[in-house]
Amino acid sequence: MSSTGLSHVTFIVTDLDRMEHLLSAVLGAVRVYDSGSEMFSLSEERFFLIGDGDTATWVAIMQGDAALPRTYNHVAFQVRREDLPTLRETITGLGLDIRPPRSRVDGEGDSIYFYDHDGHLFELHAGSLRERLAVYSATAPGGDVGA
Structure with missing residues (x-):
């Protein structure tokens, strides 16, 4: 038996409204549930869908103490290359910190890394x-990176 795929991603945040604004402004998230004062889980929570149809990603946010050290642990969302400049402007406009990019091999893709408020x-x-x-296979000695 094995997993059939990713179910959802949950973020513990100090301000639900602020995180909802980030998710909708940057990722186009649509809220599909808000617990309000009802708590079926550990704290107040909201659910969002990011993307379209059956391939949409379920993201949950929960109220809590979210003071995290800044590490490279991250979640990555697929975007169109042509949207990166506009997304960078949106992220900067939200007052979020953009992390310098890691070194890359030409052709492996482009990314923006940023930290939320938590x-x-x-x-x-x-x-x-x-x-x-x-790209890795073409640049690796012997041309094999496994897959």
């Missing part, structure tokens, strides 16, 4: 696993 690291990535593995 220290979660997000990546907006324009590229695919298939593209990245093809």
